[in-house]
Amino acid sequence: MLPDDFDLFRTLVQVVLVIAAFYGTLVGGLYVWQRKIIFLNDSVPPDRVRAGVPHAQEWRIHTEDGLDLVAWFTPPRDETQPVVLFFHGNSGNIGHRADRMVRFENAGWGALLMEYRGFGGNPGSPSEDGIALDARAALSALRQHDYPATRIVIWGESLGTAVAIRLASEEPAAALVLEAPFTRMADMARMQYKFIPVEPLLRDRFDSLGRMPGIAMPLLVMHGDKDELIPIAMGQRLFGAATVADRQFWTAADAGHNDLAEHGAVDTGITFVNHRIAAALLAGR
Numbered sequence: 001m002l003p004d005d006f007d008l009f010r011t012l013v014q015v016v017l018v019i020a021a022f023y024g025t026l027v028g029g030l031y032v033w034q035r036k037i038i039f040l041n042d043s044v045p046p047d048r049v050r051a052g053v054p055h056a057q058e059w060r061i062h063t064e065d066g067l068d069l070v071a072w073f074t075p076p077r078d079e080t081q082p083v084v085l086f087f088h089g090n091s092g093n094i095g096h097r098a099d100r101m102v103r104f105e106n107a108g109w110g111a112l113l114m115e116y117r118g119f120g121g122n123p124g125s126p127s128e129d130g131i132a133l134d135a136r137a138a139l140s141a142l143r144q145h146d147y148p149a150t151r152i153v154i155w156g157e158s159l160g161t162a163v164a165i166r167l168a169s170e171e172p173a174a175a176l177v178l179e180a181p182f183t184r185m186a187d188m189a190r191m192q193y194k195f196i197p198v199e200p201l202l203r204d205r206f207d208s209l210g211r212m213p214g215i216a217m218p219l220l221v222m223h224g225d226k227d228e229l230i231p232i233a234m235g236q237r238l239f240g241a242a243t244v245a246d247r248q249f250w251t252a253a254d255a256g257h258n259d260l261a262e263h264g265a266v267d268t269g270i271t272f273v274n275h276r277i278a279a280a281l282l283a284g285r
Contacts, residue, residue, distance in 0.1 A: 034201070038159075039116075040090055041093070041119040042092045043120070044121065046072075047095060048072065048095075048098075050095070052098050053072065053101050053102065056072040057073045057074070058072060059072070061137045061141050063136075063137040064133050064136070065130075065133055067124050067133075067134075069115055069122045069134060070094075070121065071094070071114050071115055072112070073113075074111050075110045076109055076151075077108035078108070081151075082110070082174055082175075083111065083112065083151055083152055084104050084109055084110070084112070085112050085114065085138055085152055085154050086156075086157075086160075087114060087135065087155070087156040087164050088113070088158075088159075088160050089157050089158030089159045093119050094113040094114070094115045094119075094120055095120070097113055098113075099261075103261075104270075110147075112142060114138040116131050117130050117134055127203070129204075132163065132166055135163050136167065139167060149171070149172040149174065151277070152174055153173065153174050153175050153177060154167055154168045154173045154175070154176050154177070155177040155179075156178055156179070158180050158230065161180070161181035162181070162182070162185075162206035164178060165178070165181070165212065165215065169211040169214035169215055172217065173217055174273065174276060174277060175272070176217050176218070176219050177222070177269045178221045178235075179260050180222070180230050181208060181230070181234065181238050182230045182235075182238075183234045185206040187234065213241060215244050216244055217244065219242055220268070220273075221239045221248070221250070222235075222249075222250045222260060224255030224263065225252065227256050228256060228257065230257060235249070250265070252264060252265065
């Protein structure tokens, strides 16, 4: 090998090593910090007065692994109305979803806004399995307050749809409502990190697609046609994996990811559920 060729070879080797080191650092960083990327939790305790729901009751939800979590509750108008168990997305806290509680209350519904571990001043750190324990504890709390499965609506938005789907695949309820759901966390990660083998690195898989065939209750999936964070194709694929006969897919043509409610999603969900609740009451007479 000539001297010039050797210098070129050495330079190429150095470049490859630098690229490899950068790639390794990137992969390692994503593995270590993935939960910081997935869970953008606001740790500030929410304030009911500031959020516009001073009348909401503050519940303490006790989990199987010993955590004591805050949640907000408003009761339904009467014994014919449902109660929503609401799971929010991966950022903020329940104080940023108080408008939902007001919308549900105006419809005569009750609502339990469940706050995850590590969010809103709650103890613990969020993870898929940890939040699943939180969800089951919230459902148990509603049952302890004498709300039967036939009146409980499981409702999730964004990341909260994965929490809702997992719970609904394991426990009975009156209906499952999903806003802007995604298929699996691996699919979401591949969209952002195209050159990294993300699947073996994931700690939290949120495999909603795999759980959809286990949903046995009325199902409503809602998605914005202009959603750039979670493409509508994911919602359609998830809907296609459902096997329950009573299911509906609703699209908001001009909605993105964060404004789906402003384009009619809440009203659509309320109408969908009310028809099923009314039918169930008539069937029980």
